[in-house]
Amino acid sequence: MxxxxxxxxxxxxxxxxxxxxxLNIQNGEIFGFLGPNGAGKTTTIRMITGILEPDxxxxxxxxxxxxxxxxxxxxxxxxxxxxxxxxxxxxxxEYLNFLAEVYNVPSEERQNRIEELTKKFEIYKxxxxxxxxxxxxMRQKIVICGALLSNPKNWILDEPMTGLDPKASYxxxxxxxxxxxxxxxxxxxxxxxxxxxxxxxxxGIINKGELVFVGTFEEMKxxxxxxxSLEELFLEITEE
Amino acid sequence: MTFLLTKIFLKSSIQKMGDKxxxxxxxxxxxxxxxxxxxxLLYLIGVIGFLSVSLIDNLKEIHxxxxxxxMILLLVLGVxxxxxxxxxxxxxxxxxxTDSVLPLPIKPYQIxxxxxxxxxLVDLVVNIFVGLVPLLIYGYMLKxxxxxxxSSIITLIILPILPVILISLLIMIIMSFSKITKNRNRFQxxxxxxxxxxxxxxxxxxxxxxANTITDEQMMQMMTGANNMVNMIKGYFPTLxxxxxxxxxxxxxxxxxxxxxxxxxxxxxxxxxxxxAQKLYFKGLIGNLYSTSGRRSGKVKISNKKLGxxxxxxxxxxxxxxxxxxxxVQCVLPALxxxxxxxxxxxxxxxxxDMQEMSQLTNMLANNKSLVLYGVLAVTQFFxxxxxxxxxxxxxxxxxxxxxxYIPVSLYKQYAYKTIPNIVMNLISTIVVxxxxxxLINISILDCILLLIVSIIMxxxxxxxxxxxxxxxxxxxxxxxxxxxxxxMNLIFPxxxxxxxxxxxxxxxxxxxNIPAYTGIIVVGVxxxxxxxxxxxxxxxxxxxxxxxxx
Numbered sequence: 001m002x003x004x005x006x007x008x009x010x011x012x013x014x015x016x017x018x019x020x021x022x023l024n025i026q027n028g029e030i031f032g033f034l035g036p037n038g039a040g041k042t043t044t045i046r047m048i049t050g051i052l053e054p055d056x057x058x059x060x061x062x063x064x065x066x067x068x069x070x071x072x073x074x075x076x077x078x079x080x081x082x083x084x085x086x087x088x089x090x091x092x093x094e095y096l097n098f099l100a101e102v103y104n105v106p107s108e109e110r111q112n113r114i115e116e117l118t119k120k121f122e123i124y125k126x127x128x129x130x131x132x133x134x135x136x137x138m139r140q141k142i143v144i145c146g147a148l149l150s151n152p153k154n155w156i157l158d159e160p161m162t163g164l165d166p167k168a169s170y171x172x173x174x175x176x177x178x179x180x181x182x183x184x185x186x187x188x189x190x191x192x193x194x195x196x197x198x199x200x201x202x203x204g205i206i207n208k209g210e211l212v213f214v215g216t217f218e219e220m221k222x223x224x225x226x227x228x229s230l231e232e233l234f235l236e237i238t239e240e
Numbered sequence: 241m242t243f244l245l246t247k248i249f250l251k252s253s254i255q256k257m258g259d260k261x262x263x264x265x266x267x268x269x270x271x272x273x274x275x276x277x278x279x280x281l282l283y284l285i286g287v288i289g290f291l292s293v294s295l296i297d298n299l300k301e302i303h304x305x306x307x308x309x310x311m312i313l314l315l316v317l318g319v320x321x322x323x324x325x326x327x328x329x330x331x332x333x334x335x336x337x338t339d340s341v342l343p344l345p346i347k348p349y350q351i352x353x354x355x356x357x358x359x360x361l362v363d364l365v366v367n368i369f370v371g372l373v374p375l376l377i378y379g380y381m382l383k384x385x386x387x388x389x390x391s392s393i394i395t396l397i398i399l400p401i402l403p404v405i406l407i408s409l410l411i412m413i414i415m416s417f418s419k420i421t422k423n424r425n426r427f428q429x430x431x432x433x434x435x436x437x438x439x440x441x442x443x444x445x446x447x448x449x450x451a452n453t454i455t456d457e458q459m460m461q462m463m464t465g466a467n468n469m470v471n472m473i474k475g476y477f478p479t480l481x482x483x484x485x486x487x488x489x490x491x492x493x494x495x496x497x498x499x500x501x502x503x504x505x506x507x508x509x510x511x512x513x514x515x516x517a518q519k520l521y522f523k524g525l526i527g528n529l530y531s532t533s534g535r536r537s538g539k540v541k542i543s544n545k546k547l548g549x550x551x552x553x554x555x556x557x558x559x560x561x562x563x564x565x566x567x568x569v570q571c572v573l574p575a576l577x578x579x580x581x582x583x584x585x586x587x588x589x590x591x592x593x594d595m596q597e598m599s600q601l602t603n604m605l606a607n608n609k610s611l612v613l614y615g616v617l618a619v620t621q622f623f624x625x626x627x628x629x630x631x632x633x634x635x636x637x638x639x640x641x642x643x644x645x646y647i648p649v650s651l652y653k654q655y656a657y658k659t660i661p662n663i664v665m666n667l668i669s670t671i672v673v674x675x676x677x678x679x680l681i682n683i684s685i686l687d688c689i690l691l692l693i694v695s696i697i698m699x700x701x702x703x704x705x706x707x708x709x710x711x712x713x714x715x716x717x718x719x720x721x722x723x724x725x726x727x728x729m730n731l732i733f734p735x736x737x738x739x740x741x742x743x744x745x746x747x748x749x750x751x752x753x754n755i756p757a758y759t760g761i762i763v764v765g766v767x768x769x770x771x772x773x774x775x776x777x778x779x780x781x782x783x784x785x786x787x788x789x790x791x
Contacts, residue, residue: 053784075648
């Protein structure tokens with residue numbers, strides 16, 4: 001469960017990039033975080049994951065404050081950043097072994113977990129190669145495997161479908177569904193409205209740092225009856 | 241078009257030296273930065289000035305002051321060669337803009353010219369600094385006329401062109417073989433090492449050749465005739481003699497003649513360079529661009545043995561450092577190469593007479609324990625200025641540095657893990673220095689152990705300080721790894737901290753002259769151990785605040 005309580009952040013004086021954000025992402029829920037470029041999505045995700053400290057408010061991950069108990073909070077989520085170009089000089093297997101140590105994955109689980117994840121994403125046979133030799137999609141896959149290695153209850157994914165081939169994209173969506181079904185939380189940002197509509201239990205739309213809509217797609221359609229397509233709904237909510 | 245392209249390449253290669261160092265709209269912060277840069281500049285000019293004045297004074301006494309001009313021009317050529325080896329490979333082959341430039345309708349020679357111009361301009365800035373200040377001091381001390389200053393400036397501009405094109409050509413020849421390799425990283429490293437080794441062998445060869453051609457009689461003549469010694473230097477590089485003559489002649493016709501010779505030789509070299517470069521450059525560039533580090537198949541070894549976080553983390557740091565040719569060459573190799581070079585010089589460069597003199601020195605030093613211990617300790621600290629591992633610990637990760645902030649590992653622990661490789665590099669260079677000390681001045685094993693411990697305590701203090709500087713002023717947004725190690729003001733700090741440590745050793749030697757040398761060295765160790773505790777406490781207490789600039 002992720003609770004965002006009255007969180008604000010400014011990079012420059014008198015201009016809030018995120019303003020008084022309140023959100024509760026419940027266990028068993030897939031939550032899509034939408035918004036135009038520069039709306040505050042990445043800033044919000046960076047605050048949830050501890051990369052940025054909120055100026056005001058707090059964020060709790062499974063009850064642990066990212067401000068007061070950062071290590072406990074961080075142990076309870078797996079994070080996929082927007083860029084998969086990470087530790088390119090390491091071999092895939094070295095990267096996963098390193099993360100297994102960082103997240104303290106028990107020795108007996110490690111081998112099964114790495115095999116299971118990398119075989120599912122079809123990168124198992126490439127684990128002996130440096131990550132820099134991977135394609136963009138393969139890099140995205142290894143980062144996802146790394147984030148899910150410790151089987152965290154909360155998944156936080158920043159644009160996770162970018163660069164994935166249709167099969168990997170389908171598999172990831174299935175995994176997200178199964179993870180939520182098992183009573184866990186998935187929070188992800190995306191630009192692909194169709195993915196959000198098909199996958200999410202609820203969505204939040206942020207624009208200019210303010211949360212302008214939270215709810216299910218049915219509620220969104222109900223609220224803006226005159227709009228027919230999903231794109232039109234999104235534009236209506238986020239336009240000036 | 242070539243001019244425009246040069247401008248674009250120059251802009252993309254000379255990025256900001258780091259956001260924290262740039263001037264902003266904040267007047268107070270700009271004023272502070274201006275004072276800092278001013279002090280730094282004064283300090284460097286002061287050091288260069290002090291060395292120049294003493295050297296010129298000494299040379300004047302033996303009527304060989306023109307040797308100074310030869311030495312400075314030789315230094316400029318040396319710096320140009322070293323600078324071109326490192327910057328040339330990166331600017332010609334490893335910049336990220338290559339992908340965007342190749343599809344444009346630009347003639348190949350224009351790209352080569354623009355790239356070469358950038359290398360020359362970068363070299364020129366360094367050379368003006370290295371060469372002009374000492375030459376101005378020389379002009380002032382010897383009351384030279386305006387022709388001296390004009391000829392000095394022209395020489396500093398035209399003399400380094402030939403070494404730049406020669407080294408660039410050498411790089412292109414080696415890089416044109418990149419097509420045959422599948423592993424780009426390994427090739428990058430081998431190519432860089434090959435260029436360095438070839439240049440060292442060439443310089444050693446030229447020095448030996450020059451030394452062999454001078455007979456003892458000629459040497460005596462040079463020593464006794466006023467300003468004749470400079471002739472010894474002239475043969476080290478084809479156009480060096482003309483440059484020295486242009487500055488020292490004092491005759492306008494001779495000066496113009498000498499410049500004509502330099503320009504003539506350089507022009508011929510340039511035409512040959514452009515002709516050959518068109519055949520070689522793109523062969524290597526494309527080979528390098530499209531060869532990957534190669535995917536390997538085979539049995540995957542999944543380690544289910546827990547190594548411990550510290551070992552894994554430090555191992556990761558070393559892997560990234562050693563597998564990245566730019567980081568390896570710039571951060572690790574100098575620490576290993578310089579002491580090895582010294583061993584080479586000590587081992588092969590000493591004649592039997594030198595060895596005799598050395599044994600006399602050993603006997604003399606045997607009675608002065610204090611000088612030996614403090615002296616060797618100061619030398620170990622001096623070498624830490626060329627180790628840039630900690631000074632780039634955070635910057636090297638680039639945008640990935642945020643990884644530190646979202647994993648469940650204490651930030652302080654991560655800072656320590658990132659500092660340890662620097663301490664290890666210091667340990668290696670200290671061992672080499674102590675080995676040389678054992679060989680040359682016969683210091684005992686007990687002395688070695690004591691010096692090793694104290695030296696590591698001292699350099700671990702500076703290593704933590706360097707990590708601290710990089711945390712406060714990280715350079716995370718760069719277009720190539722080269723920018724992290726070359727266009728980064730943080731790299732001044734290893735030099736400053738190393739000189740402070742050397743100064744501290746000298747100061748302790750003075751302050752503790754009344755107590756036994758062993759006790760004095762132990763006091764130095766204790767003082768620096770306390771300094772280590774303070775800096776670590778600071779890092780631990782401010783671990784989150786220190787990471788504020790990583791985003």
